[in-house]
Amino acid sequence: MSKLFKNDTIEELREKEDQWQKEFYPTEKDQQFFKTLSGIPIEPLYTPKDIADMDYLRDLGFPGDEPFIRGVYPSMYRGQSWTLRQLAGFGPPEETNKRYKFLLEQGATGINGVFDYPTLRGYDSTDPHAYADAGRGGVAIDTLEDMRILFHGIPIEKISTSLVTCQPICNISIQSMYIANAQNRGVPLNELTGTSQNDFLMETAITIAPEVLPPKASFKLSCDAIEYCAKHVPRWNPISFAGYNYREAGCSATQEVAFVLANAIACTEELIKRGLDVDSFAPRLSFFFSAHSDFFEEIAKYRAARRIWYRIMKERFKAKDTRSLALRFHVQTAGVSLTAQQPLNNTARAAYQALSAVLGGAQSIHVDAYDEALCTPTELSSLTALRTQQILQQETRVTNTVDPLGGSYFVESLTNQLGDRIVALLEEIDEMGGIVKAVEKGWIHKEISNEAYAYQRAIESGEMSIVGVNCYKIENEKLPVELFDVPETLQIQEKKIKKIKKERNSLQAQRALDDIARCCDEDKNLMEVIVDSVKAYITEGEISKTLKMSYGTWNPPVF
Amino acid sequence: MTKGKRIRILIAKPGLDGHDRGAKVVARALRNAGMEVIYTGLHQTPLQIVNAAIDEDVDAIGLSILSGAHKTIFPKIMVLLKEKGISDMLVFGGGTIPRKDWEGLKKIGVGEIFTPGSGTSKIINYLNRTLRRDKNV
Numbered sequence: 136m137s138k139l140f141k142n143d144t145i146e147e148l149r150e151k152e153d154q155w156q157k158e159f160y161p162t163e164k165d166q167q168f169f170k171t172l173s174g175i176p177i178e179p180l181y182t183p184k185d186i187a188d189m190d191y192l193r194d195l196g197f198p199g200d201e202p203f204i205r206g207v208y209p210s211m212y213r214g215q216s217w218t219l220r221q222l223a224g225f226g227p228p229e230e231t232n233k234r235y236k237f238l239l240e241q242g243a244t245g246i247n248g249v250f251d252y253p254t255l256r257g258y259d260s261t262d263p264h265a266y267a268d269a270g271r272g273g274v275a276i277d278t279l280e281d282m283r284i285l286f287h288g289i290p291i292e293k294i295s296t297s298l299v300t301c302q303p304i305c306n307i308s309i310q311s312m313y314i315a316n317a318q319n320r321g322v323p324l325n326e327l328t329g330t331s332q333n334d335f336l337m338e339t340a341i342t343i344a345p346e347v348l349p350p351k352a353s354f355k356l357s358c359d360a361i362e363y364c365a366k367h368v369p370r371w372n373p374i375s376f377a378g379y380n381y382r383e384a385g386c387s388a389t390q391e392v393a394f395v396l397a398n399a400i401a402c403t404e405e406l407i408k409r410g411l412d413v414d415s416f417a418p419r420l421s422f423f424f425s426a427h428s429d430f431f432e433e434i435a436k437y438r439a440a441r442r443i444w445y446r447i448m449k450e451r452f453k454a455k456d457t458r459s460l461a462l463r464f465h466v467q468t469a470g471v472s473l474t475a476q477q478p479l480n481n482t483a484r485a486a487y488q489a490l491s492a493v494l495g496g497a498q499s500i501h502v503d504a505y506d507e508a509l510c511t512p513t514e515l516s517s518l519t520a521l522r523t524q525q526i527l528q529q530e531t532r533v534t535n536t537v538d539p540l541g542g543s544y545f546v547e548s549l550t551n552q553l554g555d556r557i558v559a560l561l562e563e564i565d566e567m568g569g570i571v572k573a574v575e576k577g578w579i580h581k582e583i584s585n586e587a588y589a590y591q592r593a594i595e596s597g598e599m600s601i602v603g604v605n606c607y608k609i610e611n612e613k614l615p616v617e618l619f620d621v622p623e624t625l626q627i628q629e630k631k632i633k634k635i636k637k638e639r640n641s642l643q644a645q646r647a648l649d650d651i652a653r654c655c656d657e658d659k660n661l662m663e664v665i666v667d668s669v670k671a672y673i674t675e676g677e678i679s680k681t682l683k684m685s686y687g688t689w690n691p692p693v694f
Numbered sequence: 695m696t697k698g699k700r701i702r703i704l705i706a707k708p709g710l711d712g713h714d715r716g717a718k719v720v721a722r723a724l725r726n727a728g729m730e731v732i733y734t735g736l737h738q739t740p741l742q743i744v745n746a747a748i749d750e751d752v753d754a755i756g757l758s759i760l761s762g763a764h765k766t767i768f769p770k771i772m773v774l775l776k777e778k779g780i781s782d783m784l785v786f787g788g789g790t791i792p793r794k795d796w797e798g799l800k801k802i803g804v805g806e807i808f809t810p811g812s813g814t815s816k817i818i819n820y821l822n823r824t825l826r827r828d829k830n831v
Contacts, residue, residue, distance in 0.1 A: 252710035252761060256737065266739060267763035267770075268709045301712070342712040344736030384715050471715070475790070475810040508810045509790055510762060584718060591719045595813045604811040618792050621762060693733055694718070 137191040145187045152182055172429035172599075173387035175552055181544035189547065194442070198537045199457075202445040204438050204550070205538040206496045207461035212534035216244075217492075218499035219524045220297060220465065224249035224273035225511045226622040228285035231274035235289060237514065241521055246289070246329075247501055249273035249299040250309065251624075256344070257304040257679030260628035270624025272511070273299070277632050277676070279669045282312040283319070292322045296329035297465070297499075301377070302338035303356035304348050304682060306331050308675040310360060311665040314368065319670075330372035330421055330465070333357050336398055336570070337377055340579045341384045345690045350574045352686035356661060358405045363662035365406075365416040372421040372463075374402065379467050382425035385587025388436045389553060393560035394579065395422055396443060397570040400561075403452055404569075417448060418458035424497075426488035427469040431549055433488070434540060437464065437495030439554035443561075466492035467501040473508040476603040478616055481505040486523050493533055494540055500524060510618045577692035584694040632674060639672040647671035648681050655685035701729040701825050702752040706743045707736045708771075711761035716788060716810070720756065723814035729821070740770040747775075747783060753825050754784035754805075756817075764791045764799070772802050784824060788812065 160179055169177045178185070189195070196202055199209035208214060221243050223234045235246055250273040253265035259277050260269040269275050276282060286296075298313060300306035310331045317327050335353040338344070347353070357374060364373035376395035378386075386394065399420055406416050422440070426433050444462035448454040468488035473481045485502045492500050502520040504512035512520070528534065540546045564573050573579045593599040600606050647668035654664045665678065705721045707714055714736055721733040732750050734743065747755050759767060768787065775783060786805040796807050806820050 252712065255712065256710045258710065264737060264739060265710060267766035268711065268761055271761040271763055272711060342714050342736055343718070344712075346737070385719075473810075509792060584722070587715050587719055588722050591723070591814060595815060601811070605813075614793065618794075690735075693735055694722075 137193070139189050139191055140183045140187055145184055148182055148184055152180075152184060171388070171432040171549070172427060173389050173432060173553075173556075175432070175549065175556070181548050183544060185544050185548040186551070189551075195541060195547075199461075201449070201460065202442045203461045204442040204445075205541050207441065207463055207498070209537075211496060211537040212493070213537070216528055216534070217497050218245040218295070219243050219521060219528070220245040220247040220499045220501055221517060221521050221524075222247045222249050222299065222467070222501045223517065224251070224299075225619075226270040226274065226624045227627040228274050228276060228281045229627070230622050232285055232287055232289070234514075234517070235285075238517065238521060239289070239294070241518060242525060243521055245499060246294055246296040247299065248285070248296060250301075250305065251275045254309065254675060255301045255305045257308070257675060257682075259632060259674045259676030260625055261632055262676055269628055270621050275624050275628050276309060276312065277628055277674050278635055278672050279312050279315055279319075280631060280635060280672065281628075282309075282316045286316060291317060291320070292326045297375070298329065298331040300332045301334070301380070302347075303333055303335050303353050303360070304338060304679055305675070306333035306360055307356045307661055307665055307682070308669065308678045310373075311662060312669050314666050315669050318666075324368045325370065327368050328370045330375050331360065332377055332423070333360050333374045334377040334380075334398065336394065336574065336579070337380060339574050339689070339691055340583070341377070341380050343580070343691050343693055346683075346688040347691065348683065348686055349689035350571050352682075354401070354405070354571055356682075358402055358409070359660045359662045361402060361406060361416055361420070362409060362411065362660055363666075364419060365411060369419075372419050375421045375423040375465060377423050379423045379425040381583070382427065382469065383471050385583045385590060387586050388427070388429070388432055389556045389560060390582060390586060391425060392436060392440045392443070392553075392557045393564065394570070395424075396440070396447065396557070397561055397564040397573070399444070400447060400451070401570045407452070413448075413452045413454045414456040414459050417452070417454050418456055422462055422464035424464050424466050424492075425469045426466045426492045428472050428484065428488065430487060430491050431546060432553065433491040434495040435546060435549040435553045437492070437497065438546070438550045439557060440464070441496070442550075443554055443557055463498045465499045465501070466495075466497040468492075468503045470503055470507055472601075473503055473505075474601060474603050475508040476612060477609060478505045478509060478614070480603055481508070482519060482523060485520065486527070489524060489527055490531075490533065493527060496538060506616050506618070509614075509616070511621060513617060513619045516616070577694075580692050581694050635672050635674075643671040644673050647673050648677055651678060651681045652685055655682065701754075701821060702732075702750065703729050703754050703756060703821065704732050704734065704743070704747045704750055704752045705756045705758065706734040706738050706746070707758050708738050708740060708743060708767045709759070709761055709763055710737055711759065711763070712736060713760040713789075714758070716760070717758035720758070720788065720814055720817060724818060724821070727818045740767060740774055744771060744774040744778060744780075748778060748780065752783070754786060754821060757785065757787045759787060759789040759791065762790065764789070765795060768799050768804050769802055772804070786820070788817075
């Protein structure tokens with residue numbers, strides 16, 4: 136036992152605190168204004184009494200040790216900084232390659248590659264559905280040749296790359312192309328480091344589009360990539376449970392964590408069912424969280440998530456490897472909190488949010504650019520976002536000690552409360568039969584929709600202040616920033632696709648697609664096949680069509 | 695349209711952009727304000743949107759675009775409506791559409807543009823005002 140306070144101490148404090156409260160807070164007025172963004176009521180003051188039940192070793196422990204609440208590594212940022220991983224991607228790969236190099240030259244320490252809407256959705260740039268979207272929201276990738284161009288001149292054996300593939304239907308092709316490109320460059324797969332997003336909720340629950348892969352099929356593809364990497368690309372994080380995007384779609388902090396953990400539980404169960412030992416893949420399951428504007432709630436969220444994941448892995452799945460028990464995560468500052476009004480204010484917003492991620496122990500961070508509510512970031516806004524991280528890292532000295540807020544009466548209490556709510560929600564999902572069921576029956580869609588609507592109402596009623604939007608407004612503001620124009624993409628991609636289709640061995644290409652279809656029929660691991668298939672220069676769109684032919688499509692419910 | 699009939703709106707997400715939080719929130723707010731709302735979901739081509747608007751006999755189409763493709767998509771929708779002989783359907787929009795592009799859109803007949811931060815009440819008022827005046831709903 137290592138209880139934080141003796142019972143006598145607490146009793147004595149309780150008396151004094153009651154007196155103090157009676158004197159200074161005689162009524163409960165205005166209580167409704169003091170709550171977290173997710174609705175947890177906040178007291179005027181926190182004291183040892185609020186964490187009286189905590190046991191140091193059981194509930195806090197040491198960094199790099201159980202229950203990992205104080206951080207996943209013993210030395211945290213004293214040993215190694217978080218990775219400065221600024222999102223980049225637009226236009227054809229030739230253009231994004233330049234932006235990657237620019238960010239690396241300026242001190243970014245990892246690549247965070249985002250793909251354009253057609254690529255994310257599994258379409259070629261030339262598909263009629265891709266009308267007007269090629270090169271927008273990210274970089275356009277159609278074939279292995281594009282992947283070669285995207286990483287040309289970048290040492291992928293040294294730099295870790297995050298592939299923001301969002302949904303499995305994109306990931307299965309794009310990650311396969313990344314791996315195939317590494318093989319073509321002679322980079323051994325056990326040297327490749329990086330992460331792919333690959334989260335099935337992204338296409339089945341977070342965004343609502345008709346005719347997507349059914350939840351079960353999407354979930355299968357996601358697990359295929361995890362299994363493949365566990366066997367062949369051991370240093371790759373084959374999934375990044377995309378809590379960030381759940382949050383962007385409307386989730387509260389509680390839902391964000393509960394839904395990602397429920398998803399991670401489902402993947403773990405599935406892979407164990409496939410015969411894998413939990414410690415062979417769990418160390419590489421990674422997480423992606425939002426840093427929203429409620430500073431302390433976000434810090435509490437990261438800390439609570441670590442402790443809950445540790446308990447799940449230890450108690451439910453009997454994991455033994457320390458790395459399986461430690462929840463590692465990337466953070467992006469909340470895009471949804473950015474304003475189109477007075478856009479330079481977003482720099483301040485994102486800086487506070489990034490600080491919460493650092494105080495919460497993040498492994499890598501992207502800071503949003505100030506112009507993201509208006510357009511794709513310009514070179515200047517991207518650079519300012521990177522500099523925001525560097526100021527945090529080099530000037531503020533918040534990295535001097537590990538988990539500086541650990542032991543704070545307030546932060547620990549909030550961490551516990553948020554944790555209880557997350558666990559309760561997880562139990563609800565368990566009772567439903569797990570996350571895939573929760574998606575199939577539309578429960579999750581409804582939850583997210585309700586929360587998003589409540590958030591909007593809170594802004595419109597003025598209950599929630601957004602500077603520049605519902606307070607401190609400037610009428611007829613003159614936009615102080617230059618907007619980015621996406622370079623011409625479709626013609627460039629069209630030309631390349633035409634050339635490739637003309638020059639590739641059509642027999643080989645057909646055989647590659649047949650192999651994929653057969654693999655679907657035989658219910659084998661698709662990534663095993665697609666990594667080789669993409670070398671026949673088949674396009675992402677051709678692969679997606681083959682998958683949809685085999686698995687059919689699904690229309691998620693709309694609320 | 696006869697007097698007293700409820701306003702019918704199609705909220706549509708053209709293209710492959712996945713940012714649909716705004717579209718869903720607006721659809722719900724309009725519904726709560728008493729309008730009949732059809733939300734298409736993502737991935738709609740301009741032709742699908744125009745056909746849906748005609749099939750559903752809506753008073754207005756609201757296009758949510760956060761991809762930057764507004765300068766391509768709005769004109770296409772306007773042309774398709776014209777080709778189908780529809781001249782009295784209001785087309786309005788929302789999303790990351792910079793002010794400098796508004797004039798060009800209005801010139802081709804697009805109504806109001808609501809950028810991030812616009813309250814839903816502003817959109818509701820606009821639709822009530824415009825549709826009731828134009829159509830005597």
